[in-house]
Amino acid sequence: MHIRVINPNTTVAMTEKIELSARAVIGPGTRLDAVTPALGPASIESHYDEALSVPGILTEVAGGERAGVDGYVIACFGDPGLDAARELASGPVIGIAEAAMHAAMLLGRGFSVVTTLDRTRGRAWELAARYGAGRACRGVYGCAIPVLELDTDPDTVERVIAVGRAALERDDSDVIVLGCAGMADLCARVSAELGVPVVDGVAAATVFVQSLVTLGLRTSPVGEYAAPPPKHYTGLLAGFTRPDLAGWSAGPD
Numbered sequence: 704m705h706i707r708v709i710n711p712n713t714t715v716a717m718t719e720k721i722e723l724s725a726r727a728v729i730g731p732g733t734r735l736d737a738v739t740p741a742l743g744p745a746s747i748e749s750h751y752d753e754a755l756s757v758p759g760i761l762t763e764v765a766g767g768e769r770a771g772v773d774g775y776v777i778a779c780f781g782d783p784g785l786d787a788a789r790e791l792a793s794g795p796v797i798g799i800a801e802a803a804m805h806a807a808m809l810l811g812r813g814f815s816v817v818t819t820l821d822r823t824r825g826r827a828w829e830l831a832a833r834y835g836a837g838r839a840c841r842g843v844y845g846c847a848i849p850v851l852e853l854d855t856d857p858d859t860v861e862r863v864i865a866v867g868r869a870a871l872e873r874d875d876s877d878v879i880v881l882g883c884a885g886m887a888d889l890c891a892r893v894s895a896e897l898g899v900p901v902v903d904g905v906a907a908a909t910v911f912v913q914s915l916v917t918l919g920l921r922t923s924p925v926g927e928y929a930a931p932p933p934k935h936y937t938g939l940l941a942g943f944t945r946p947d948l949a950g951w952s953a954g955p956d
């Protein structure tokens with residue numbers, strides 16, 4: 704089985720962190736690659752960043768299809784491009800917010816999300832509603848650390864712990880969801896400090912994809928997630944024109 708974990712931002716150090724988290728939970732027969740798109744934003748913390756990350760993600764999915772990848776993880780907490788990736792991939796595709804929220808609902812009665820900047824909170828709430836977690840999600844809190852400063856800010860882990868502790872108290876929640884792929888390496892430490900399950904969506908999504916592939920299950924090919932109708936794309940997006948029309952590569956190779 705071959706799983707591809709896509710870091711939707713272009714920061715290689717973050718992809719390496721994501722890969723460690725995913726690699727720690729794969730079974731012996733699973734091959735994993737963690738990829739960094741060639742085009743996109745250095746980090747994703749706005750709707751603009753998120754929109755501009757999608758062509759890079761789709762390029763990695765298209766390349767994965769050519770390489771025989773069995774399933775994909777989209778490793779950014781806004782789950783960018785998830786629906787489009789499902790239209791393109793023959794195997795399952797799971798976003799880390801989707802995986803983390805589902806896992807949290809299997810572990811407790813209510814969860815709180817600890818994320819990076821306050822401005823990403825709205826997207827997290829929107830995704831909770833989409834995934835049927837609108838009631839279980841009791842709060843979403845920023846810790847005022849931009850994505851690319853998670854590694855360099857000496858206070859990161861203490862801040863995440865403090866915000867998580869306050870969230871558990873305020874929300875009367877019993878599970879914490881980490882709201883950024885760049886927090887994957889904090890999971891064990893935060894959990895040990897808070898004494899509740901702390902869900903890293905990267906690990907959760909990797910295990911879920913692996914499980915679906917093992918079960919022989921894939922995204923339904925009929926209806927909304929059927930392959931997108933072929934058409935021409937122009938300008939910077941010309942490479943995304945589908946094969947039925949012209950030597951399709953979905954994006955610059």
Ligand code: 2AL
Binds near residue numbers: 778818819820885
């Ligand atoms: C993220 C994430 O997971 N990756 C990224 O670049 N931005 N999420 C976030 N809430 O900031």
